[in-house]
Structures are given as C-alpha cells and as structure tokens.
Amino acid sequence: MDSTTLIIGLASIFAAAAPVVFAVMGETLSERAGVINLSMNGTILLSAMGSFAVAVRTESLFLGFLTGMLIGAIVALIVAFSSITLKQSQVAVGFVLALVCRDLSYFLGNPVMGLAGPRLPGWSIPGLEAIPVIGTLFFRHDVMTYLSFLIIGLSWVWIFRTRPGLMLQGIGERPAAAFVRGANVNLMRYVYTVLGGAIIGLAGPTYSLSVKAGWKGTISGLDGIGWIALAITIFGGWNPLRAAFGAYLFSFLQWLGLVLQPSLPNIPSQVLQVAPFPLMILTLLLVNIGNAEWVERTLASLPEPTRRFFARAFRTMRASPPAALGVPFERD
Amino acid sequence: MRTIMTKNSRWMNAGFQIAALVLALLFTTLILLAAGAPPLEAYQNIITGAFGSLRKFSDVLVSWIPLLLVSAGLLVTFATGLWNIGVEGQITLGAIATTWVLRELQDTSLSPSLILFLAIVAGMLGGALWAALAGVLKTFGGVNEIFGGLGLNFVATALTVYLIFGPWKRPGVASMSGTEPFDEALHLYLFPELRLSPWALVIAIVAIVIVYFLLQGTYFGLRLKAVGKNFRAAYRLGIPTWQYMMSSFLICGALAGIAGALQVTAVYYRLIPSISSGYGYLGLMVAMLVNYQAIWAAPIALFFAALNIGSIQLPIVLKLDSSLSGVLQGMLVLFVLIMEGIRQRISQRI
Numbered sequence: 001m002d003s004t005t006l007i008i009g010l011a012s013i014f015a016a017a018a019p020v021v022f023a024v025m026g027e028t029l030s031e032r033a034g035v036i037n038l039s040m041n042g043t044i045l046l047s048a049m050g051s052f053a054v055a056v057r058t059e060s061l062f063l064g065f066l067t068g069m070l071i072g073a074i075v076a077l078i079v080a081f082s083s084i085t086l087k088q089s090q091v092a093v094g095f096v097l098a099l100v101c102r103d104l105s106y107f108l109g110n111p112v113m114g115l116a117g118p119r120l121p122g123w124s125i126p127g128l129e130a131i132p133v134i135g136t137l138f139f140r141h142d143v144m145t146y147l148s149f150l151i152i153g154l155s156w157v158w159i160f161r162t163r164p165g166l167m168l169q170g171i172g173e174r175p176a177a178a179f180v181r182g183a184n185v186n187l188m189r190y191v192y193t194v195l196g197g198a199i200i201g202l203a204g205p206t207y208s209l210s211v212k213a214g215w216k217g218t219i220s221g222l223d224g225i226g227w228i229a230l231a232i233t234i235f236g237g238w239n240p241l242r243a244a245f246g247a248y249l250f251s252f253l254q255w256l257g258l259v260l261q262p263s264l265p266n267i268p269s270q271v272l273q274v275a276p277f278p279l280m281i282l283t284l285l286l287v288n289i290g291n292a293e294w295v296e297r298t299l300a301s302l303p304e305p306t307r308r309f310f311a312r313a314f315r316t317m318r319a320s321p322p323a324a325l326g327v328p329f330e331r332d
Numbered sequence: 333m334r335t336i337m338t339k340n341s342r343w344m345n346a347g348f349q350i351a352a353l354v355l356a357l358l359f360t361t362l363i364l365l366a367a368g369a370p371p372l373e374a375y376q377n378i379i380t381g382a383f384g385s386l387r388k389f390s391d392v393l394v395s396w397i398p399l400l401l402v403s404a405g406l407l408v409t410f411a412t413g414l415w416n417i418g419v420e421g422q423i424t425l426g427a428i429a430t431t432w433v434l435r436e437l438q439d440t441s442l443s444p445s446l447i448l449f450l451a452i453v454a455g456m457l458g459g460a461l462w463a464a465l466a467g468v469l470k471t472f473g474g475v476n477e478i479f480g481g482l483g484l485n486f487v488a489t490a491l492t493v494y495l496i497f498g499p500w501k502r503p504g505v506a507s508m509s510g511t512e513p514f515d516e517a518l519h520l521y522l523f524p525e526l527r528l529s530p531w532a533l534v535i536a537i538v539a540i541v542i543v544y545f546l547l548q549g550t551y552f553g554l555r556l557k558a559v560g561k562n563f564r565a566a567y568r569l570g571i572p573t574w575q576y577m578m579s580s581f582l583i584c585g586a587l588a589g590i591a592g593a594l595q596v597t598a599v600y601y602r603l604i605p606s607i608s609s610g611y612g613y614l615g616l617m618v619a620m621l622v623n624y625q626a627i628w629a630a631p632i633a634l635f636f637a638a639l640n641i642g643s644i645q646l647p648i649v650l651k652l653d654s655s656l657s658g659v660l661q662g663m664l665v666l667f668v669l670i671m672e673g674i675r676q677r678i679s680q681r682i
Contacts, residue, residue, distance in 0.1 A: 038478075078666075086673025091415055091478070092620055093669055099613055100662030103655040108367060110653045217653075227482045234479060271494045281469070281483035288474035 038094025041226025042101025072201015237319025418481025429458025459589015
C-alpha cells in the first residue's frame, strides 16, 4: 500500500465514524443529565429509514436530516416521559424502544427499500484542502463529517467550560444539590434527553444519505451500531474527547479488518467485521475493573512500587458513571 | 376494608392492562394504515396464519418452546435484579456446543438417543458457560451485564459464522445456509406429519414449572429475590450475593443453552448463522410483560409465538414485512410500562 492510498484510507475513517460520533455525543449528553437512552440502536435504524424515505419523496436532503433529528427527539421524549414523569425503568423502556423502532423501520421502510436516493455531496474546504496530508485527512469530506468534528469540541466546551454545563454535571452527579442551587432538575433532564436524542437522530441520515447511502432493510448493515455506540459512550467515560477517541478507534479497527481481508483468505469477512467487539469488552473491563472492590484489596497487598504502578494504570483508564445515572429525582 | 381495596386495585390493574392492549392495537392499526395496508385483513391473516390448521398451531408450539425456555431463564435473572441481555449469545453457544458434540459423535457406535442426550446436555453447558462469562465480567470486572452481554452476543454470532464458513463448512462450498445437515437418526422424534417434537415440548414445560417452584416455593428463590430487591441489605444480612448472582446467570444460561440445543436437534438439524432467531430479545419482553411472575409466562409466550408464526403470512399475502409482529409485541410492552406508570401516579394522588 503506497502512502496516498493509506492517507485516503485513514481519511475515510473520519467519514465512516461521523454517525457513531453523533450517536455517542448525543448519548453522552443524555447520560450526563442522568438518563440512559438505551433505545439508540432502534433510533438509528428508524431515523436512517425515515430520513431516507423523506429525502427520496421530497428530494430535499435538508428535510431528510431534519426528519432524522425529529425521530431521535420523539423517541428520546418517550424515554424521558416514561422515566422522569412516570418513574418507570429507563432500561426497560429504552430496550423495548430499541426493538420496536428497529421493527418499525423494517416494516415502514419496505416501500422505499433499494430505491435510488439523494446523497450528500462532498465539499472540500477551499484553501485548507490543499495542505499536504492534513488537507486530505480532515478537509475533503462532506458537511456532516465537519459537523461531527465540531460537535465533539462543542460538547466538551459545553460540559466542562460553561455555567450551564456545570449545572448539567450537577444534575447527573448530585441532583439534590443542583436542585437546592435552583436547577429545575426534571426539566433539564427532559431538555438534555430530547436534545441528545435529536443528535443521536443525526446518525441515521448520516448513514442513509451519506456514508452508506440508501435503505436496504435488514441487510443495510446498520443493526448493531447503536449497541456499539452505547459501549463507546461508557468507554469514553462520559467525556466527549475520550468518547470521540473510542469512536475513531472503532472505525479504525473496522477499516483495518477490511484492509487485512485479502491477506487472511481463511477468515470470513463477517468475522473481521466483528473483531472490534471482543476488544470493546476488554476495554470495558479495563475501564471498569478499577471500580471493583477485590481489585482495591489485591492492590493494597502488593509491594509498593508494583502497587503504585497498577493503581496509576487503573486510575488512568477508570471511568465512573454520573452518580445519579438512571435514578429518578424526587424533591422532598 | 382492606380486601375491598385490594379487589378494587386488582380490577384497576386489569383495566389498565386492557387499556395498554387496546392502545398497542390502535398504534399498530395506525402503522398499517400509514403503510397503506388493510388492517382488518392483516390481523385476520395473522390469526389464520397461527390457528388456521393443526399444522399451523403446531408451528406456533415449535416457536413457543425456545421462547418459553428463554423466558423461564430470564425470570430467574430478573428476580435477581439482573438484565441478562446476553441471553441471545447464550442460546447461540448452546447451539454451537450441541452441534460440536453431534459432529464428534455421529460416526461412533454410540446409540443415537445417547448421542442426542449428550448433545443437549452439552448445549446446556455451553449456554451456562457463556452466561458465566457475563457473570464473571459483572461480579469481578465491574462490567455492567447489559454491555458485557451485548458484546458477548456479537462474539457468539461471529463465532457461529466463523465455524460455518471455516472448520465446519459444508463439503464443497460454504454458505449462509449453515453446516451440513445431520443424519436423520440424530433428529429428535417429531409427531407424524408435524414439525413439533414431543420431547422438546416436555423439556420446555418442565423448565417453566421448575422455575415457578424455584421462585415461589424455595429458600433459594427467596434469597435470589432478596438480592434482586435490595442488593446491599441482602449483602449485610450475610447472603453471599455474588454467588447468588452467578447461580442466577448459570441457570438462565443453561435454559437458554437448551433452547439453542433444541433448535439444532429438533428444528434445523444443523447450525445456521441466525440460530438464536431473536428469541432471547423476545424472551426479555415476555419476562417484562408478565411483570416477573412465572405463572403468566406460558400464556404470554404462546401469544407472542402465535404473532410470530401468524405474521409469516403477511409478506406472502399482503406484501407487508413480517416485522409487524415485533411492532405489536413491543408496543404492547411499552404501553404496559406507560400505563403502569400512570396507574402508580393516580394511586399516589388518591
């Protein structure tokens, strides 16, 4: 492989990861506020199908993307209403929605299956695209890929560098304290869940109108992406930068699987495509294991330099969820 | 006074559940209308597709068997407060282990019934092993069982595809249609003219009865529920919580593994890529819908199985996608959850 092919290949990783980035950022915002939106896998499929159908009928890419966001927001609203207002289990409601939305997308998507539809055109950024290597890597994509770069930075700045972001951290970590300081906890949770849902809803059209243009029903190859995005959210430790790293790592591994395919003819392609999953479990294990009690006990009994090394390693990898994640807030 | 109260609230419960059913049907009807399909005809097709003849009803039972086994297992993990989403992979690993034993023993002089017995036991162990992995990740690695389980599901699917296209591929060309079918001697006995195996039926019914008594009538079941209701309190009271969680995972995995084993020995006679057929996720919905009460699992699972089999007619007769059954099943669970929330809000106000 010569260097030009390699750079184009690496650039394709950023484009392919864009939908995953949207899904992960949306979920991170929602979970930061304390609401797990487990419906993501269904939301992505339904928004991919819905936005493709609308784009085909209206020949408007803009309306297509808008439909995707709307679908994501509505599904998230159902999660928010059932869990915040009705105090039902977020996991139960989200899981059921994940299945229902998937089946809905296959059922309603039947008429538009396999149709030719519009596709988001590429848009190289004038000037910047001419920079060697970097230009190809970052500035020869389409609008949604640029938006995916932007949203990573925006989410990070919002959560860690603004006053409302500080409040957001508060309602996810210590809702009672945030309430005392004047935050309307449940309203804010509604807002962030629905906003996060709308961002997740961008993932669908980014597939069906750009990265994997079209709708092919059960063989669209999108089923499962939402579950991966959920795992990446945890891997990301509810930090947009680390989560984005996870999304790109996943995309890189999938690309690597494709590239290695010809040199490993004995391994079916389906196997290489799922190669990231065992790795994902492993990383989840590394991220979480520092929280386990027996690890702390074992560490304490180790000799000092070894103990310090492992303790530091676990601390670097460790991520703890927002303390009030999944817990309904009652003012009393 | 008290009896009147409970009687009233029981009627109220039933009312809310019927309302949920009506809303789910209403929503599905709207979806059918949106797709430009005649709703009544669609429902009629589902009903005749499931109950139109003895053969069709026996097909419903064929689909009821794995669903009931999986739901029975999930009632145990739910009782312990665990969301065993990895159940899909546990079915798959059961099927893989069964296929492996059948392949190893098919050319030996052992009697076919012994081989079948060993293969089903292997399936049980395979499912339990996969559940144990999720359990170890949860109890010792701090990995939430939902994410560990999901990851393991994907790994199980990859393993199946690898085996079908790699070491176990059909002589000649490997294909998505699965491994080479087993000799007829290694099929479980079926009723004449039907696809239904009495053995599989008996195994599934025995499983749900055992789970019912385990949860309702034993000290072990009581402790499982204690761990599920209040983990910390159970721990402080000296219940070895992690052992109970692991046992619960193992029981569920074993039952899911049997479901996978029966798919191989009584339905497909080979390993196919989608051997779990979504029964794991469907079982999670059944277990949620019966609100974790084992007694209702059998009828609800039968209802879900009937929807699945009945909807097979839809693409043939009305050119609709058969995923409509999934929409109806899911909306039913969703509306039951929502109505339960509304009922709780109302009863709090009173």
